[in-house]
Amino acid sequence: MNSPTATNKLSSKELFNKRNLSKIIVAVILFIVMVVPIIRMLFYIDGATFKSVFSSRNFYKALLNSVTSTLLSTVFSIILGYMLAWAINRTNIKAKFLFSVLITLPMLIPSISHGMGLIILFGNNGIITRLFSGSNSIYGFWGVVVGSVLYSFPIAFIMIADILKYEDQAPYEAADVLGIPKIRQFTAITYPYIRKPMISVIFAVFTMIVTDYGVPLSVGGKFQTLPVILYEQAVGQLDYATGSVIGLVLLVPALTAFLFDLFNKDKGNSAYVVRSYNKKNRVNDSIGYAIVILTSILVFLVIFSFIIQGFAENYPMDMSFSLRHFKRTFSTKGGKYLWNSILIALLTSVVGVVIACGTAYLTARMKSKLSRILHLMAIVSLAVPGLVLGLSYVIVFKKTLIYGTIAILIIVNTVHFFASPYLMIYNAFGKMNENLEDVGQILGVSRLRMIFNVIIPQSKYTLIEMFSYFFVNSMMTISAVSFLATSSNKPFSLLINQFEAYNAMDCAAVVALMILIINLLMKGIVFLIKTIGKKDAKQKTV
């Protein structure tokens, strides 16, 4: 009833009115930066390369390696993620916030550093290897699996925690009253509720792992996966044709996950959470503590390994504190690259937030048939792995003026990370009162003024979250940017690849630590702004 225009059929005259024109323009821009490069990349594939890739033994070996290691990592990652989500949402352990921060720390550093952490801990000269005088090599299948789990379990945890958090507990109370056994409760209440959203989580984690080259590159050794071949072919040998064929293969899982999510409307959240979890169970609490503490130790071990490696004079011979590696990192253009990274991250955040906001305003608050097409354009980047995006961008932009500048990195990062922040603000706009623009019209306040005076201020915390999302991911990404970085616009994170290639683990550790610290700072600032803001709001209402 309230916005009947949304159901109107579009005539060609209406299609090009002022309202729709802005949507068409934004949709075309998003199409050009998100979809066109991928299509261009697919046209790069020629029959001969296609045949040679699909008839090479190495390809099938890498495919098998990718599938097996990813499957196993996904299983472990989901199990660990579920256990953590359970501990945070279904027990009464203390310091939940602190533990949540600790176990999500791995999300703040590049994937390649997880492999590196494993090498520092379990490699031939590893801290733990020496401690237990073991000799098993971490390189290979198991290294890739453990590294991938380290890299992906925080995402699994966050997604599953989100599902559990919004599960209504009233049915369980009813079942308890009726004396229904726990097993039956799981199969009859829990399972149907979590099934579909869990499939989404599994897809997301699988895609994340199978398209990552950082972990297998650092700790895979001779165990090569598809992303590593893509990386080595396209970045190392500039063989874009072979890269494109593998890119096409890597598009399959990402696209499948995207389409599944698109058609899976069942996001899990109960329509009404009548009751949240509030049972008291000491045994569960103890198990919960065990899970989060052990995981925190695991996470801390990796970070600890960076500190040891980065700040010991000469690990493992001379363990005295030294800034030697720190200085060396910054003497080899490290300072310039760090500055590049911060600049890229800040500008990506600003550009990303502005475009995501504008797009979400058009889709969430000016609904029409075109909004749905625009919405699809805005989330389509979810279907493109960073590695594939980077390859397609280098193919399209190699000979243009922006290649080699930080502009290209800002564009590719904005595109790469666009979907999640867009969805954050889309949801925030959608939840706002539907009549605000009507009020503006009646009071004689222009739409633009309403946006700046009412709509934006009401979503300020979402905007800050979006900014931080773009920033943190731009700081730590090594996927798309690795194809577009030159000696002048290189971001700091890619120094890890470079130092690792020279076996300078100490400097690589310094880089990983620096990225962690900067991202933690960003997260800390966001946290402060939110707490102070909310405290102020509370004081005003009292």
Next chain:
Amino acid sequence: MKLQVIDLSKTFDTKEAVKNVSFDVEEGEFLSILGPSGCGKTTLLRMLIGLITPTSGVILKDGVDITNAPPSKRKMGFVFQNYALFENMTVLENVEYALKIHKETKGIAHSTALALIEKMGLSEHMNKKPDSLSGGQQQRVAIARTLALHPDVILFDEPMSALDVATRLSLRKELKNIQKEYNTTMIYITHDQEEAFAMSDKILVMDTAVAVQHGTPEEIIKHPTNEYVKNFVVENLKIKIDSLSKYIDMTNE
């Protein structure tokens, strides 16, 4: 000020939401538009304010055709069922916002807003944000915000359907007082027969998309034009009164 609605219609796709509705509203009159959900009341009201363009028909205000005038040029106010307050602003800021935006009223914005807030009994809440107020208080803020621009006509879209009975009764009285004090014309949408009869000078009864009767409450009770008015309005009203009257008798005993 006189409002004339002539043959107003609105068609969405193929669905006729409002069909050839005509009625007049005199200055200072309280008109209720009464009808069940989905009968086209809200569409009618949104055409009056200018949020929806009619497919055909004319709206005259003091003889001037305002059918296609922008909402802000009609000197009309609109109160929404869900309040539609600016959550990021305090009560005071909500009320003075529109006044501050327009150059002519900028100077008097603060004093006007303060007076209205006091009138609506919100003085002690004026520095609070809407989300810390009750539904009734929020609706008072919305009414104050509307009154700030001195509209000739205020349109109400089921403003009390989310409120509890006690709040409704007190708000009803206040609306009537405001109507008298400012001599403001009010057009009020409701699906509640009792509310319509308690508050209105005139009632427009709607069935699906069409207006079936327009008259004073007495006229409608005494001479319902057809079976629908008789059943939907008169009979329902009787049932409500019957079910309550035995308690009224009890209190008399």
